[in-house]
Amino acid sequence: MAIAFVIDASKCNGCYNCQLACKDEHVGNDWTPYAAPQPEIGQFWMRVEEQVMGTIPKVRIHYLPRLCNHCEKAACMESCPAGAIHRREDGLVLIDPGKCTGCGACRDACPYGVIYMNAELHVAQKCTGCAHLLDHGSKMPRCVEACPTEAILFGEEKDLIDEIEGAQVWKPDTGLHPRVFYRNLPGTFIAGTLYDPEEKLIVEGARCLLSNGGKNWEAVTDSFGDFWFRDLPAGIYELLIQAKGFAPKRIYPIRNKNSINLGDIPLERE
């Protein structure tokens, strides 16, 4: 048996219910041997990450819930000199607060930054997958139950095969084989506004041709003079602009890493 979380980024509206539910379940509550109480401040076993792409006024905001990945090759577990971290048969990776010496080796070994040190109790802490609930009759962790849009799914991998198909993991190059899968991660965008500096008017209906490595995209400026290319991979792009009555314009290189607003682009009359 192997459990998995599947998070659909397109369904997350950033309400933070999952983050709050996790706090409600663990702050001040002693679930030893699964976990010692989480302190009131400083720890986020579930953390909703806000991703801002582009610049004003062309900005897109996305939300990604982040938690321990319960990795198949858990670096935290391998680094612990006290043998305090184990992977259960169901795949959940737990830190035993009774064995943890608070040395911090696991926090340093985890490339995802999801382990926190509890200075008062001298233990390392992180998401437990709400194993204390699962072992006592609950089918779902608190964060999953709390999500109003069903953006977070949890279950056995064999029951989530369709959802996991084509999904991505956080930092796949760590090689740790995370058990938290992300669907519909937002791609980047390139956008801008075309205008005629002589008439001080926006240019509607212009043809914008974008290319990168043999791939091509086409967009037409709208009634605000705006063009948008969405869901693009990162890379170096070339943009060609063709508008009736104006000289063609080429913009190169456009280095697109995390979305680009090219701003107001003047066109010269022919």
Ligand code: SF4
């Ligand atoms: S995400 Fe970090 S803390 Fe969680 S299992 Fe993987 S290595 Fe360990």
Ligand code: SF4
């Ligand atoms: S599974 Fe439980 S401990 Fe982990 S993030 Fe969700 S609510 Fe928090």
Ligand code: SF4
């Ligand atoms: S509860 Fe659901 S919709 Fe709200 S922030 Fe968490 S994952 Fe997103």
